[in-house]
Amino acid sequence: MEADRPLKVGIIGLPQVGKTSLFRLLTGNGATAKGRAGIGVAPIPDDRIDLLSKMYRPKKTTYATLTCIDTEAFSPGEGVPRFLNGIQDADALIQVVGGVVSDDPAGQLMAVQDELALVDWGLLETRLERLQKEQRRVSTNGQELSLLERTRDAMEGGRHLRTMEFTDEDRRLLQGYSFYTMKPLIIVVNVDDGALQGQYPGEEEITRWAHEQGVTVVPVAAQIEWEVAQLPPEEQGAFMKDLGLSELGIVRLARAVYTQLGLISFFTVGEDEVRAWTIKQGTTARQAAGKIHSDIERGFIRAEVVSYHDLVKLGSAAKVKEAGLFRLEGKDYVMADGDVVSFRFNV
Ligand SMILES: Nc1nc2c(ncn2[C@@H]2O[C@H](COP(=O)(O)OP(=O)(O)OP(=O)(O)O)[C@@H](O)[C@H]2O)c(=O)[nH]1
Numbered sequence: 001m002e003a004d005r006p007l008k009v010g011i012i013g014l015p016q017v018g019k020t021s022l023f024r025l026l027t028g029n030g031a032t033a034k035g036r037a038g039i040g041v042a043p044i045p046d047d048r049i050d051l052l053s054k055m056y057r058p059k060k061t062t063y064a065t066l067t068c069i070d071t072e073a074f075s076p077g078e079g080v081p082r083f084l085n086g087i088q089d090a091d092a093l094i095q096v097v098g099g100v101v102s103d104d105p106a107g108q109l110m111a112v113q114d115e116l117a118l119v120d121w122g123l124l125e126t127r128l129e130r131l132q133k134e135q136r137r138v139s140t141n142g143q144e145l146s147l148l149e150r151t152r153d154a155m156e157g158g159r160h161l162r163t164m165e166f167t168d169e170d171r172r173l174l175q176g177y178s179f180y181t182m183k184p185l186i187i188v189v190n191v192d193d194g195a196l197q198g199q200y201p202g203e204e205e206i207t208r209w210a211h212e213q214g215v216t217v218v219p220v221a222a223q224i225e226w227e228v229a230q231l232p233p234e235e236q237g238a239f240m241k242d243l244g245l246s247e248l249g250i251v252r253l254a255r256a257v258y259t260q261l262g263l264i265s266f267f268t269v270g271e272d273e274v275r276a277w278t279i280k281q282g283t284t285a286r287q288a289a290g291k292i293h294s295d296i297e298r299g300f301i302r303a304e305v306v307s308y309h310d311l312v313k314l315g316s317a318a319k320v321k322e323a324g325l326f327r328l329e330g331k332d333y334v335m336a337d338g339d340v341v342s343f344r345f346n347v
């Protein structure tokens, strides 16, 4: 993930499975970015931000966001896969399979995933041919060539790239190709209300495949959740309880995206703004400061850190200080999920 580029997820799937319904649910319909249809910004629900916002009563509350791309449906046997337009550089893919309109969501999953593997394989072949030609003239790129050959051989055995072991160096080499089967994937099973607590057809097969691939399955009732979202906030809780929903699917979906991508959040608070920031696990305090502004990274002195849980438990930053739970951290401190941070810096 680059410094200030918002995370981008592509929503893919067969026709009429609920891609647009999910997109609408995530982005709240009207929130299209850059005026282009099919691109929208989804605020990531986070009850920690809600609580911090109640504590600080800021002028502005800013959630972390995902940029979502609603794609055209994939039609098998189409030739050029149009459904991949605009998602080549996506950080993750969400494939929607329809538990409502289809009695074969597992088949839907594999139809699309097989196509993605085919597209990757084509990319790989083209690049390999070119490298092999170059190889005959100049003796460079040996490392890349052997990596691509190894990758192709594994793909011929039916493997998707995400299940392959790569060194960091290999990953760096492969990154430029944006292989689709290397992207983190979340499978959204669009279930209707009847299936909310129960099972859906093909559940066992989907779960098994997801486990092999190391990807997450999230059941979401797109239609019902959209109806819940239309209610005034104070009525949503009771309605969800009636449906036996403890947590909205979009909340679980957002969490799945974070987990799959190895992301965590830190927070900044104050009377002007309470805000969530998204960083990779393992990010240092100084790098985290750079998310906010490059000046803060450059002139970094220290980070004043309070954990979200201490802050909420004790009720105020002053009480956290009294309890000795307020920390001063240096530039190499590794940020934890839920850190509430204030950066001190020189300009
Ligand atoms: N009953 C029910 N209907 C749903 C649900 N989700 C979607 N639908 C309906 O199914 C139809 C297709 O939904 P869309 O969200 O447009 O599906 P899509 O995948 O974007 O469809 P295409 O873009 O045409 O491929 C619409 O009529 C939706 O109202 C659901 O959870 N329950």
Ligand SMILES: [Mg+2]
Binding pocket: 019, 020, 021, 071
């Ligand atoms: Mg659609």
